[in-house]
Amino acid sequence: MLAAELISNAMPAVRTSDTIQKVIDRMAEFKVRHLPLVNDEQFLGLIAEDDLFEYPDYQQPIGSIELSLVNPYVIENQHIYDVIRLFYEQQLTVVPVLDFKSNYLGLISLNSMNEYFAKLTSVAEPGGIIVLEISNRNNSLAQIAQIVESDNAQILSSYIRSFPDSTKLEVTLKLNKQDISGIVAAFQRYDYTVQATFNSKPVDDDSMDRYDSLMNYLNL
Helix, strand or coil, rough: EEHHHCCCCCCCECCCCCCHHHHHHHHHHCCCCCEEEEEEEEEEEEEEHHHHCCCCCCEHHHHCEEEEEECCCCEECCCCCHHHHHHHHCCCCCCEEEECCCCEEEEHHHHHHHHHHHHHCCCCCCCCCEEEEECCCCHHHHHHHHHHHHCCCCCEEEEEEEECCCCCCEEEEEEECCCCHHHHHHHHCCCCEEEEEEEECCCCCCHHHHHHHHHHHCCC
């Protein structure tokens, strides 16, 4: 997905004629700590909430005060991973999107990014999660997918986490199947280290019934 596909027009940009109070109110309304400052279509930079509280007169126009404007942005055809990187590295709540001529097109909010990430990782889809520990020399996603598919399941999403000064990788798999006991057993047969499983269906489905029967017996 490209940055242009996540642009939201619900949050208007700040104009130099807007008062400090108007900008503070708008940040509170949309629950953000940054807003883009735009002159016509020219992007001037991001206003940070912390810059505004030091001025005693909130009726001053934004254009008349000194701001420590930061200038992060993405171009419309950049990948969404570049947007995620800016959110993470600069702790932003919005990321401006510009066109090829550096004109302001709109912004991507942190809420929009969270919604996209939820879809990207298939968190709303039912299914089990398996966390594997593998060597970075044995990073065969094809073999991992083959093991999953051999149990009539599919990988809905996956991501890899690396660690400093380590040859180990952590692979997290979201599957379209809740009963993942057979898949876990298959990974163990192939000498994969299964670190954790989540949302898995218990192998013994009548265990709760038997527990209730025992409690009833003890209460007699």
